[in-house]
Amino acid sequence: MNEDGADIWRRQANDIATDPRPWAFQAATLLGGATACSERYFAAAETLRAGNEPSSDLMLLVPAQFLAAAAVELLLKAVALRRRPELATTGQKPFYTRKLAEIAGQFTGIAFSDSELRLLDRLGTTIEWAGRYPIPRWDSEKQRTKYDVPTHIVDGNVVINAREIPNSVSEESWRETSLLIDRLRTAYRHSEVGGM
Numbered sequence: 001m002n003e004d005g006a007d008i009w010r011r012q013a014n015d016i017a018t019d020p021r022p023w024a025f026q027a028a029t030l031l032g033g034a035t036a037c038s039e040r041y042f043a044a045a046e047t048l049r050a051g052n053e054p055s056s057d058l059m060l061l062v063p064a065q066f067l068a069a070a071a072v073e074l075l076l077k078a079v080a081l082r083r084r085p086e087l088a089t090t091g092q093k094p095f096y097t098r099k100l101a102e103i104a105g106q107f108t109g110i111a112f113s114d115s116e117l118r119l120l121d122r123l124g125t126t127i128e129w130a131g132r133y134p135i136p137r138w139d140s141e142k143q144r145t146k147y148d149v150p151t152h153i154v155d156g157n158v159v160i161n162a163r164e165i166p167n168s169v170s171e172e173s174w175r176e177t178s179l180l181i182d183r184l185r186t187a188y189r190h191s192e193v194g195g196m
């Protein structure tokens with residue numbers, strides 16, 4: 001008897017979903033693009049610092065950060081699946097979410113610093129909207145309040161810190177993201193099915 005195509009697809013998808021290796025492979029693919037974009041950005045930044053004309057490659061840090069954020073999500077999920085493969089198929093939340101700090105805290109078995117958790121929150125926001133849109137969903141007060149940027153008084157003036165704007169990207173945030181990626185890659189390599 002011939003097997004139904006939907007059954008074949010479903011069985012293959014179940015195998016892929018619970019296997020951390022395809023998740024890690026997809027992360028590596030995205031990191032390749034992120035690295036290519038960041039290298040071109042840093043070369044253009046050096047050229048500009050040397051007094052030469054600006055290049056459109058100076059805009060490549062945004063897509064680099066977006067790709068890196070998606071890769072961080074996949075690496076977190078790959079580490080989680082090494083410990084608990086069933087997470088991908090049981091519907092347990094927050095596995096299928098952009099709330100990266102929640103995934104990190106609940107499923108990876110890795111201790112993260114407060115600054116890393118804040119970075120994971122920012123990277124989740126980058127995946128959700130900040131890497132793609134100029135503003136988040138803006139059709140309700142709840143959404144507007146969620147992404148309000150705090151103000152500070154400096155020399156009697158009300159100001160905001162550009163780094164607190166959710167869709168801001170900087171060389172510093174790129175370096176922090178790169179360090180986090182290295183840490184997650186190491187954790188993935190050293191994790192084993194069923195435990196860390």
